[in-house]
Amino acid sequence: MTEQHPVKPRSGHHNLDPHLDRYAARTAGMTASEIRALFAVASRPEVVSLAGGMPNLAALPLDTLSAQVGQTIAEDGLVALQYGSAHGVPALREQICEVMALEGISAHPDDVVVTVGSQMGLDMVTRLFCDPGDVVIAEGPSYVGALGSFAAYQAQVVHVAMDDEGLQPAALKEALVRLEKDGRRVKFLYTIPNFHNPGGVTLAVRRRAEILEICRTHGVLVIEDNPYGLLGFDGQIYPALRSTDPDNVVYLGSFSKTFASGLRVGWVLAPHAVREKLVLAAESATLCPPTLNQLIVSRYLATHDWKGQIKKFQENYRERRDAMLSALEQYLPAGCEWTRPDGGFYVWVTVPEGVDTKAMLPRAVTARVAYASGTGFYADGFGSRQMRLSYCYPTPERITEGVRRLAAVLESEMDLLRTFGTVTRAVSGPQSPQSPSPDTA
Amino acid sequence: MTEQHPVKPRSGHHNLDPHLDRYAARTAGMTASEIRALFAVASRPEVVSLAGGMPNLAALPLDTLSAQVGQTIAEDGLVALQYGSAHGVPALREQICEVMALEGISAHPDDVVVTVGSQMGLDMVTRLFCDPGDVVIAEGPSYVGALGSFAAYQAQVVHVAMDDEGLQPAALKEALVRLEKDGRRVKFLYTIPNFHNPGGVTLAVRRRAEILEICRTHGVLVIEDNPYGLLGFDGQIYPALRSTDPDNVVYLGSFSKTFASGLRVGWVLAPHAVREKLVLAAESATLCPPTLNQLIVSRYLATHDWKGQIKKFQENYRERRDAMLSALEQYLPAGCEWTRPDGGFYVWVTVPEGVDTKAMLPRAVTARVAYASGTGFYADGFGSRQMRLSYCYPTPERITEGVRRLAAVLESEMDLLRTFGTVTRAVSGPQSPQSPSPDTA
Numbered sequence: 001m002t003e004q005h006p007v008k009p010r011s012g013h014h015n016l017d018p019h020l021d022r023y024a025a026r027t028a029g030m031t032a033s034e035i036r037a038l039f040a041v042a043s044r045p046e047v048v049s050l051a052g053g054m055p056n057l058a059a060l061p062l063d064t065l066s067a068q069v070g071q072t073i074a075e076d077g078l079v080a081l082q083y084g085s086a087h088g089v090p091a092l093r094e095q096i097c098e099v100m101a102l103e104g105i106s107a108h109p110d111d112v113v114v115t116v117g118s119q120m121g122l123d124m125v126t127r128l129f130c131d132p133g134d135v136v137i138a139e140g141p142s143y144v145g146a147l148g149s150f151a152a153y154q155a156q157v158v159h160v161a162m163d164d165e166g167l168q169p170a171a172l173k174e175a176l177v178r179l180e181k182d183g184r185r186v187k188f189l190y191t192i193p194n195f196h197n198p199g200g201v202t203l204a205v206r207r208r209a210e211i212l213e214i215c216r217t218h219g220v221l222v223i224e225d226n227p228y229g230l231l232g233f234d235g236q237i238y239p240a241l242r243s244t245d246p247d248n249v250v251y252l253g254s255f256s257k258t259f260a261s262g263l264r265v266g267w268v269l270a271p272h273a274v275r276e277k278l279v280l281a282a283e284s285a286t287l288c289p290p291t292l293n294q295l296i297v298s299r300y301l302a303t304h305d306w307k308g309q310i311k312k313f314q315e316n317y318r319e320r321r322d323a324m325l326s327a328l329e330q331y332l333p334a335g336c337e338w339t340r341p342d343g344g345f346y347v348w349v350t351v352p353e354g355v356d357t358k359a360m361l362p363r364a365v366t367a368r369v370a371y372a373s374g375t376g377f378y379a380d381g382f383g384s385r386q387m388r389l390s391y392c393y394p395t396p397e398r399i400t401e402g403v404r405r406l407a408a409v410l411e412s413e414m415d416l417l418r419t420f421g422t423v424t425r426a427v428s429g430p431q432s433p434q435s436p437s438p439d440t441a
Numbered sequence: 442m443t444e445q446h447p448v449k450p451r452s453g454h455h456n457l458d459p460h461l462d463r464y465a466a467r468t469a470g471m472t473a474s475e476i477r478a479l480f481a482v483a484s485r486p487e488v489v490s491l492a493g494g495m496p497n498l499a500a501l502p503l504d505t506l507s508a509q510v511g512q513t514i515a516e517d518g519l520v521a522l523q524y525g526s527a528h529g530v531p532a533l534r535e536q537i538c539e540v541m542a543l544e545g546i547s548a549h550p551d552d553v554v555v556t557v558g559s560q561m562g563l564d565m566v567t568r569l570f571c572d573p574g575d576v577v578i579a580e581g582p583s584y585v586g587a588l589g590s591f592a593a594y595q596a597q598v599v600h601v602a603m604d605d606e607g608l609q610p611a612a613l614k615e616a617l618v619r620l621e622k623d624g625r626r627v628k629f630l631y632t633i634p635n636f637h638n639p640g641g642v643t644l645a646v647r648r649r650a651e652i653l654e655i656c657r658t659h660g661v662l663v664i665e666d667n668p669y670g671l672l673g674f675d676g677q678i679y680p681a682l683r684s685t686d687p688d689n690v691v692y693l694g695s696f697s698k699t700f701a702s703g704l705r706v707g708w709v710l711a712p713h714a715v716r717e718k719l720v721l722a723a724e725s726a727t728l729c730p731p732t733l734n735q736l737i738v739s740r741y742l743a744t745h746d747w748k749g750q751i752k753k754f755q756e757n758y759r760e761r762r763d764a765m766l767s768a769l770e771q772y773l774p775a776g777c778e779w780t781r782p783d784g785g786f787y788v789w790v791t792v793p794e795g796v797d798t799k800a801m802l803p804r805a806v807t808a809r810v811a812y813a814s815g816t817g818f819y820a821d822g823f824g825s826r827q828m829r830l831s832y833c834y835p836t837p838e839r840i841t842e843g844v845r846r847l848a849a850v851l852e853s854e855m856d857l858l859r860t861f862g863t864v865t866r867a868v869s870g871p872q873s874p875q876s877p878s879p880d881t882a
Binding site for chain 2: 020058062070072080083084129134153187193247277280283285286
């Protein structure tokens with residue numbers, strides 16, 4: 001039993017809801033994620049939050065944007081404020097193809113569907129493919145928002161292990177063979193190949209063809225989620241899975257991390273037949289994505305040095321990553337391990353045996369530091385020895401201070417553990433060799 | 442077999458999609474609506490489109506809006522361009538309560554969830570409540586976008602008749618009793634009480650308590666969709682169903698018709714327990730609605746004479762409604778009947794026996810006028826003798842010309858009918874006394 005899939009409502013709560021008997025079966029699985037509860041706590045100014053995934057927008061040129069957005073309304077207002085198609089604004093879809101070309105993708109704008117953030121793309125793809133009980137393969141750990149969408153469609157998530165080179169092909173093959181033997185219907189592999197959330201690792205280039213080949217052989221579609229792909233700290237851009245397998249990969253992209261998350265502009269690039277159905281699904285979900293937001297992104301891409309802006313973001317995040325890795329090295333007690341991302345927002349930390357990151361969290365918040373405990377990133381109760389630390393938002397100084405505070409909390413947990421043999425009641429599921437956290441380098 | 446629920450893919454198409462065996466069961470029901478196909482045709486400038494539902498935004502003060510939106514970015518850019526909560530911006534939720542107070546609704550901002558247009562609200566409510574095979578009651582005809590959402594969750598729509606005073610309580614009761622007897626699980630009544638789309642009628646005030654009572658007695662939730670409620674042509678505002686039954690009504694609202702559809706800002710007002718689950722569902726669907734758009738609407742409501750603006754919209758649409766009703770009176774052949782809306786966007790026309798509006802549509806487009814044939818507004822194949830005419834977008838002159846062209850097409854159909862006894866191959870489902878169109882006054 002996990003946070004995502006409680007078998008029954010919390011006792012004492014269900015009598016308060018007179019609509020309880022009316023909900024769909026899927027609704028029973030909807031409970032607040034740990035991450036969500038954390039956002040509220042972490043917003044208190046005295047707490048250093050290493051929990052959230054909010055991009056740092058300080059580098060955006062607000063004056064320029066203000067003028068551009070004003071112009072969009074003044075010049076194109078009757079279009080910007082009007083309904084558009086569920087498919088998305090054609091000019092933007094062409095520009096999106098230019099963005100994806102950086103990752104080696106050759107695509108036709110017709111096969112791009114603009115969505116309300118890539119979260120909506122993920123939700124729509126799951127809507128198209130997953131019947132209740134179908135299996136989705138995902139890395140362990142995986143993106144918490146993806147687990148939410150899969151749960152909403154009652155798909156069952158099977159995690160496959162990563163190491164510091166990302167998803168392990170042998171473990172993927174083994175899982176597929178086992179699931180086939182069990183007669184399970186696997187619909188797709190959901191993967192974040194670059195600068196993984198929350199793992200902080202990147203799928204090695206030499207593994208990519210192998211992963212694609214395994215999925216093809218087993219008749220499994222690949223959903224490639226790539227919000228961080230252009231945020232490599234050395235300017236490196238990895239070739240998208242989609243670039244070599246256009247017929248069996250659905251690609252999810254987003255401007256949330258390379259421009260502005262509050263606009264909610266993402267996209268799906270899909271094989272042609274799937275794209276037609278995606279547009280229909282999107283139409284029933286929101287009619288169309290906001291036209292104004294699409295025109296803002298389109299004008300920004302057309303008139304602004306958006307690649308230069310991404311470079312600024314990269315530098316910004318690299319500086320923060322460096323601060324975090326230095327602080328982890330300096331402060332964290334022996335026995336802790338962590339990943340060393342070369343892009344993106346996150347470090348994945350494994351703490352010594354016996355420490356439970358979920359149980360420890362209230363004590364960390366009391367010590368004025370927040371993180372995301374690992375269990376939220378698994379659909380099956382694992383992750384209690386892990387935590388995700390985000391370096392994207394706070395200043396380097398705050399990051400250092402946050403890690404220092406976290407280290408003190410960890411030390412005190414480990415002291416108690418050495419003295420009494422335990423510090424916490426067991427509140428999370430069992431560990432299993434099938435779903436380890438990424439190895440730490 | 443209807444447009445919404447084909448039993449199998451069109452022959453000759455399914456071999457082209459290598460992913461066909463992978464789709465979820467719900468995906469089989471996704472086919473392009475007639476309305477959607479029409480948008481493309483109707484966008485040709487020589488065609489007078491009476492088909493679409495696009496609001497006429499010409500009355501909006503673009504210069505003022507341009508300045509306001511620019512200010513929003515300049516002053517609040519780091520908030521506007523950042524992720525927000527799935528619940529929505531608190532200040533906007535308070536303002537939404539003020540808007541709803543005009544309809545007699547007393548609500549707490551906590552129970553409002555901001556959505557990406559009210560279409561998303563509808564989709565989320567259906568997600569929460571409908572398992573495959575559950576029944577949704579809807580007026581016959583009903584909003585085509587609602588039928589799309591219900592189909593996406595594999596709910597079955599049962600239509601209940603309207604007359605010129607809206608949904609008929611006796612017919613509703615009869616349907617519920619029949620469905621109970623059949624052991625069916627009815628989840629909610631979906632209703633558009635004011636200035637119905639596509640029916641053009643309004644639920645009589647004296648029927649409202651009765652409808653609510655029937656739903657309570659039968660344990661059926663009410664989904665009240667009210668995008669046009671403030672667009673009464675005499676400034677009349679009907680009391681919302683929600684105003685007298687807060688525990689059993691979920692209310693859907695929208696700024697698409699009272700401000701700007703391209704911003705995609707709508708909302709759901711729900712009973713408290715339902716609201717908590719709605720936020721979770723919305724989070725997995727889009728993470729959060731666009732922050733910028735919420736701040737734009739909030740600033741507009743705070744600084745602009747939004748009620749005066751709605752009055753301008755009302756005048757605009759009243760002038761167009763008058764043009765349409767005059768033209769229908771003047772040009773339409775004997776035997777045609779139509780509703781006389783006192784608000785909203787639409788007139789529902791019933792043509793003489795033997796004329797098939799779906800089959801006639803290509804000939805109408807050839808004659809440079811487009812409409813929405815009635816079958817798109819039923820989930821069960823009815824509506825072939827009906828059409829929806831929209832007066833919201835074209836100028837009064839174009840509306841008159843469009844109706845004149847439509848009348849000529851109808852005359853010619855009826856001529857052929859008199860001469861040969863038939864004009865079309867039967868392409869739509871059977872008529873039934875259980876799902877008549879609204880009576881015409």
